[in-house]
Amino acid sequence: MSLTLHDITLTYADGEGRLTALDGVDLDVPAGTLTAIVGPSGSGKSSLLAVAATLVTPDRGRVVVGGTETGALSAAERAELRRRRMGIVFQQPNLLASLTALEQVELMARIDGHGRSAEIRERARELLATVGLADLAHRRPHQLSGGQRQRIGIARALMNTPALLLVDEPTSALDHERGAAVLDLLGRLTRERGTATILVTHDRARLTVADRVVELVDGRVRATPGSPSQCGT
Template identity: 45%
Template sequence: MQTTPGAREMVALVADLSKQYGAGEQRVRALDDVSIGIARGQFTAIMGPSGSGKSTLMHVMAGLDTPTSGRVWLGSDEITRLGDAALTRLRRRRIGFVFQSFNLVPTLDVRGNILLPFHLDGVKPDRETLARIDALLGSLGLADRASHRPHELSGGQQQRVAIARALATQPDIIFADEPTGALDTRTGREVLGLLRSAVAQSGQSIAMVTHDPIAASHADRILFLADGRIVADRGAMSPEQISETMLGLERGAVAGGGSRA
């Protein structure tokens, strides 16, 4: 397992990572000595029972939370001790996010939401970037919705806008947190197909937290967490295989008498 930042193909990496909340008897260890890397051009699903630490791992890797101990890299750059301003710049320029709740700005139209990361970073997109965004709108079926605001779109269309926004800056990695959680089954599968296409066609790297075995079956690699530790690191699996693995982890959590935040 990769635990140092030397491998060029790793777009995100953590080593000896621990995260604790609270103190004394109230202390909860959300992550416990985790070392893992996310490879370039790979679709990785992160799964585990409720309270296993999967969302905490994603937040720490994305610079949204800080570890109690251990180290975090984005590519070859260690971000563990960066200040808030530097982390904010890094997230805008090198990380894309897709959330369950879409997180679109209601007063901006589709194009405005997609261009928002550039404006927040004080960057004026050049002609080539704007042409690429137009092509992205077309490929996601949004070309005729560019002037619509979020309330004029379906849930699936709003998530497509969120995906376009995440892809627009050509980030090193996209972190997706339950991206199909607010969608119906058919629309959810379409969104997963779009993420899968971003990996296959442009070599995008995606790390997705999900509880859905069908969603995870779209991934090249599946990390299973339990009690703050990675307990299995698998390649592509069928929904049935994933469900069986998850059931075993949940039974183990019940037998162990506890869980982590």
């Protein structure tokens, strides 16, 4: 499933005026590719991710997810699209203190009634193994490192087999080695699972994992999507 953003403009109230967060942004993310979004603070990166996730409706433009024009959907239908077709990895994993790593990953499928209990548990175990945490399945968040908690967030986002994966600053709280491991994991999972992935990041040192790099400055695309080296990284 691919993602297309066409002529996206988004503004926010700013006193008596309007602040432009995104200004005519075009972006295509084909299935099985990872697009990295970079830019200074306030450039519109988080706004772009929110629009792509259908959490925010733009003032102008089209958001097309897997051929579906999301502007024509009701709020309930957009929520259903997010639940069934998207995985969102937040900057902070926001794990529940009382749940084990395995239970964290199971949670969304259980809420959604996505399969039988035994099937849900088996899939959660497989995902923990995929992110290298099979032996930590019964640990709670306070017993895990920052990198381990971030990887649980990735496994949780993959639980319902999303076709679109949206990842916000996954390495911001990690050291270089752990951050590199997380980015390499996202690149591998994107290609193995055929997801369309957007990665918002400040970590320019590891952008070789991306198929394309898009730089946002003042809400506008500054560089034409291409290889990392073509985008000035």
